[in-house]
Amino acid sequence: MRARDEQKENAIRHEAMKAVVQKGLDGLSMQKLAVAANVSPATIYIYFKDREDLIMQLCITESERMVTATLKDFDPEMPFGKGLKLQWKNRLNYWMKNPLEAQFLELVRNSQYGEKVSKMTKREFSAAMRKFVLGAIERKEMISLPAEVYWSIAFSPLYTLIRFHISGKGFHPEKKYKLDDAQVNKAFSLVLKALTP
Amino acid sequence: MRARDEQKENAIRHEAMKAVVQKGLDGLSMQKLAVAANVSPATIYIYFKDREDLIMQLCITESERMVTATLKDFDPEMPFGKGLKLQWKNRLNYWMKNPLEAQFLELVRNSQYGEKVSKMTKREFSAAMRKFVLGAIERKEMISLPAEVYWSIAFSPLYTLIRFHISGKGFHPEKKYKLDDAQVNKAFSLVLKALTP
DNA sequence: TATAAGTGAATGAACATTCATTTATATTTG
DNA sequence: CAAATATAAATGAATGTTCATTCACTTATA
Numbered sequence: 043m044r045a046r047d048e049q050k051e052n053a054i055r056h057e058a059m060k061a062v063v064q065k066g067l068d069g070l071s072m073q074k075l076a077v078a079a080n081v082s083p084a085t086i087y088i089y090f091k092d093r094e095d096l097i098m099q100l101c102i103t104e105s106e107r108m109v110t111a112t113l114k115d116f117d118p119e120m121p122f123g124k125g126l127k128l129q130w131k132n133r134l135n136y137w138m139k140n141p142l143e144a145q146f147l148e149l150v151r152n153s154q155y156g157e158k159v160s161k162m163t164k165r166e167f168s169a170a171m172r173k174f175v176l177g178a179i180e181r182k183e184m185i186s187l188p189a190e191v192y193w194s195i196a197f198s199p200l201y202t203l204i205r206f207h208i209s210g211k212g213f214h215p216e217k218k219y220k221l222d223d224a225q226v227n228k229a230f231s232l233v234l235k236a237l238t239p
Numbered sequence: 240m241r242a243r244d245e246q247k248e249n250a251i252r253h254e255a256m257k258a259v260v261q262k263g264l265d266g267l268s269m270q271k272l273a274v275a276a277n278v279s280p281a282t283i284y285i286y287f288k289d290r291e292d293l294i295m296q297l298c299i300t301e302s303e304r305m306v307t308a309t310l311k312d313f314d315p316e317m318p319f320g321k322g323l324k325l326q327w328k329n330r331l332n333y334w335m336k337n338p339l340e341a342q343f344l345e346l347v348r349n350s351q352y353g354e355k356v357s358k359m360t361k362r363e364f365s366a367a368m369r370k371f372v373l374g375a376i377e378r379k380e381m382i383s384l385p386a387e388v389y390w391s392i393a394f395s396p397l398y399t400l401i402r403f404h405i406s407g408k409g410f411h412p413e414k415k416y417k418l419d420d421a422q423v424n425k426a427f428s429l430v431l432k433a434l435t436p
Numbered sequence: 437t438a439t440a441a442g443t444g445a446a447t448g449a450a451c452a453t454t455c456a457t458t459t460a461t462a463t464t465t466g
Numbered sequence: 467c468a469a470a471t472a473t474a475a476a477t478g479a480a481t482g483t484t485c486a487t488t489c490a491c492t493t494a495t496a
Binding site for chain 2: 064065066067068069149152153154160168172187188189190191193194195198199200201202203206211212213214219221225228229232233235236237
């Protein structure tokens with residue numbers, strides 16, 4: 043028996059994400075992907091059932107990596123301020139170190155496959171987040187809020203800043219926008235001010 | 240001379256946005272669009288140069304409608320709290336009354352056409368926003384912040400809540416999420432708390 | 437030597453766009 | 467006012483391209 047060449051699968055996965063991020067989901071052509079990954083189109087179908095399966099497998103792998111990165115050193119029993127800060131750090135870190143993968147995930151989530159992807163979300167993850175928030179409310183470290191309102195205040199400013207950074211486009215058209223620690227810390231302190239009693 | 244049938248153009252525009260929102264940008268097929276709008280494929284090319292022009296024209300028309308809606312009753316010299324509240328109201332209103340159009344714009348902005356679209360953004364609009372914020376800082380009604388950090392706190396929670404509402408998916412998988420006035424007001428008050436000295 | 441990896445060429449469907457005509461109507465002409 | 471004409475709207479079929487996927491075959495190796 044001949045063994046699978048792991049490098050081939052890696053090349054396919056990497057070039058597929060690159061194509062999607064650079065040219066949109068419909069820019070992912072199986073024939074062009076084969077050329078980019080230096081394999082035959084038929085080879086892709088050894089590793090993936092079809093085009094949709096390829097996209098879904100990439101999502102599954104990357105979602106898991108992202109969840110793992112996001113939960114690094116995190117404990118749902120942490121004090122609120124410390125836990126939220128760690129969440130910001132982990133999420134920011136994942137984006138900065140994996141911009142291609144993070145953008146790929148975001149693109150697919152905003153696409154017609156968004157439904158399918160959201161069904162693969164880890165239970166473990168939302169459970170930890172829920173426990174963290176409920177504990178914080180109980181201990182009066184945080185005000186009581188509907189989960190969606192909490193999330194919108196706690197994390198959407200961070201993701202908005204990250205998107206500004208990745209695109210390089212802020213509100214000063216002449217120069218490239220760059221997110222720095224000072225801005226992250228400032229935004230975080232405002233969010234904390236909003237969420238604490 | 241034969242006059243153009245305005246209803247045909249409207250049908251094309253409407254069905255195009257519907258297709259994009261329902262099936263993604265690559266789900267917009269000119270031949271299927273012709274069937275949906277009840278015209279010949281060739282007719283579409285009377286009104287629009289090509290597929291990309293169609294998408295861009297839709298963006299231009301809708302961006303203008305959105306800017307107009309957002310600036311309704313707004314004056315950059317308004318007191319900060321009042322002005323920000325009106326902004327929230329106008330933006331929320333536009334989304335609730337034009338979910339199809341708003342989702343279309345968002346989808347195209349997140350796509351490979353995003354670059355092109357952002358170049359069409361109204362000067363008038365950003366000028367008004369800048370004046371509003373600078374005035375508020377000057378009068379000490381708002382803390383001084385980099386524009387991007389300000390925007391991320393001031394508006395991204397609103398858009399996040401709107402996206403929850405439109406998708407119907409919040410953090411309770413069993414029931415449909417619905418954004419109500421109480422939640423908007425709560426989120427707004429937290430944002431205001433974060434941004435005021 | 438058996439088996440699965442890997443291939444290049446082929447297939448048929450869907451795609452954006454064009455073209456040779458036909459159709460409706462605003463304007464001109466009698 | 468009515469018939470003729472000019473003009474652009476509107477069309478269905480056709481064009482050439484690109485697409486995802488398959489298949490008969492070759493290659494590497496356990």
